[in-house]
Amino acid sequence: AQKITQTQPGMFVQEKEAVTLDCTYDTSDPSYGLFWYKQPSSGEMIFLIYQGSYDQQNATEGRYSLNFQKARKSANLVISASQLGDSAMYFCAMREGPQETSGSRLTFGEGTQLTVNP
Amino acid sequence: EAGVAQSPRYKIIEKRQSVAFWCNPISGHATLYWYQQILGQGPKLLIQFQNNGVVDDSQLPKDRFSAERLKGVDSTLKIQPAKLEDSAVYLCASSPRPNTEAFFGQGTRLTVV
Numbered sequence: 001a002q003k004i005t006q007t008q009p010g011m012f013v014q015e016k017e018a019v020t021l022d023c024t025y026d027t028s029d030p031s032y033g034l035f036w037y038k039q040p041s042s043g044e045m046i047f048l049i050y051q052g053s054y055d056q057q058n059a060t061e062g063r064y065s066l067n068f069q070k071a072r073k074s075a076n077l078v079i080s081a082s083q084l085g086d087s088a089m090y091f092c093a094m095r096e097g098p099q100e101t102s103g104s105r106l107t108f109g110e111g112t113q114l115t116v117n118p
Numbered sequence: 119e120a121g122v123a124q125s126p127r128y129k130i131i132e133k134r135q136s137v138a139f140w141c142n143p144i145s146g147h148a149t150l151y152w153y154q155q156i157l158g159q160g161p162k163l164l165i166q167f168q169n170n171g172v173v174d175d176s177q178l179p180k181d182r183f184s185a186e187r188l189k190g191v192d193s194t195l196k197i198q199p200a201k202l203e204d205s206a207v208y209l210c211a212s213s214p215r216p217n218t219e220a221f222f223g224q225g226t227r228l229t230v231v
Contacts, residue, residue: 004160035219043207045161045222091160105174106151106220108160 003027004094004109012115013082020067021077021112023092032096034075035106036066039089048090051075082116089113120144122223124210130229136198139226143191143212149173151220152185152195153209161209167193200230 005024013019025034036048051059051066059066067076079086093108123142131137143150148169153161164183166174169190178185182201187193197204207227211220 037222042224043227044224045209045211045220047219047221050219093160105163105166105176108162110158110160 003096003107004092006092006109006112008112009110010113010115012117013079015084015116015118016081018078018080019082019114021079021090021092021114023075023077023109025073025075025092025094027073027094027096029096032094034066034068035093035095036064036075036077037091037093037108038086039091039111041088045091049077079114084116084118087114087116122210122212122221124208124223124226126226127224128227128229130231131200133202133230134199136196137200137228138194138196139208139210139228141193141195141210141223143193143210144214144221147212147214147221148190149213149215149220150187150193151209151211151213152193153211153222155207155209155225157206164195164208197228200228202230204228205230 003026032053034051038046049059049061049064049066051068058068063080065078089111091108091111093106095106125140150167152164154164155161164178165185167187170187185195207225209222209225211222213220
């Protein structure tokens with residue numbers, strides 16, 4: 001079974017509008033972490049935001065926020081006020097197990113290609 | 119602060135040849151990862167080092183892939199012999215501690231013909 005599922009292969013948004021990129025995950029471990037990365041066409045993976053399974057509040061980093069719904073096992077990324085430079089591939093990833101434990105693998109989803117239109 | 123450095127950026131080889139990739143992580147980062155990203159897919163972890171010890175290499179095809187991290191800093195990933203299905207981008211990443219956010223290099227795009 002897929003541990004990370006991103007159901008939107010591609011998304012389009014108008015500049016200055018908000019967009020939500022979906023991510024659902026599957027784990028039986030009570031301790032886990034969720035990450036979002038951006039990969040522009042240059043190829044480098046850029047860390048955006050992190051949510052721990054025990055965090056009480058949704059994570060926010062500037063224009064990025066993570067809509068964490070633990071019961072539904074979803075961790076959607078919300079980008080507010082989209083910019084042309086946001087056009088890129090976006091990956092959701094999960095680490096299973098406590099953060100202190102080494103050797104806990106980061107598993108990535110298949111990604112969503114976001115295109116911001118002027 | 120300098121980022122993760124990788125070389126070469128691009129490599130084209132024939133099948134059955136050997137190839138090596140080099141990675142210099144961010145200074146002070148104890149954890150180093152090598153990922154394989156096949157076109158259209160998310161990255162897949164090949165190997166994870168903590169300092170110069172291997173923490174996870176369960177998805178490394180050990181019959182042809184090898185990696186080392188001497189002195190707990192730079193790392194090399196080698197493929198010998200290469201197959202057509204090894205065509206991918208090989209990403210190196212580092213983090214200050216295990217399981218925190220990883221910082222990635224720009225990757226090496228390998229084409230096996």
